[in-house]
Amino acid sequence: MTATPMDDAKVRQYLADNGYPQHVVREGLAGLLRRWEAFVEEVERGYGFTIFDYRNDLDGRAILALAGFDSAALRALDERFRRCLERPEVRVWESAPGDPWWDFGIPRNAGEDLLEDLRGEGILP
Secondary structure, X not given: OOOOOOOHHHHHHHHHHOOOOHHHHHHHHHHHHHHHHHHHHHHHHOOOOOHHHHHHHHHHHHHHHHOOOOOHHHHHHHHHHHXXXXXXXXXXXXXXXXXXXXXXXXXXXXXXXXXXXXXHOOOOO
């Protein structure tokens, strides 16, 4: 998935070019990592938002991968997120080419809004 790693300036440009809100553009890579951490914590507590919100956060993880970003902190967050997922055969989103692992699985403690959306899209029965 990663071709040439992007520095923070290129990530900010990518975010701006793809219509992300100005505060997301301004925060760059550090902001994407903070957002991924907040998302993982939310999933650990019990995800109470919609599929739109969930997919938006998966897109943030995809941008980190696209940027070639890697760190011990990211790997630890990824492991925490993986432990929250069940049904790894279920694809929830297509955040990036190459079937990234984070696009698969349902949070064990998904809230009713997310579950209802997943049912509404035929992802869950």
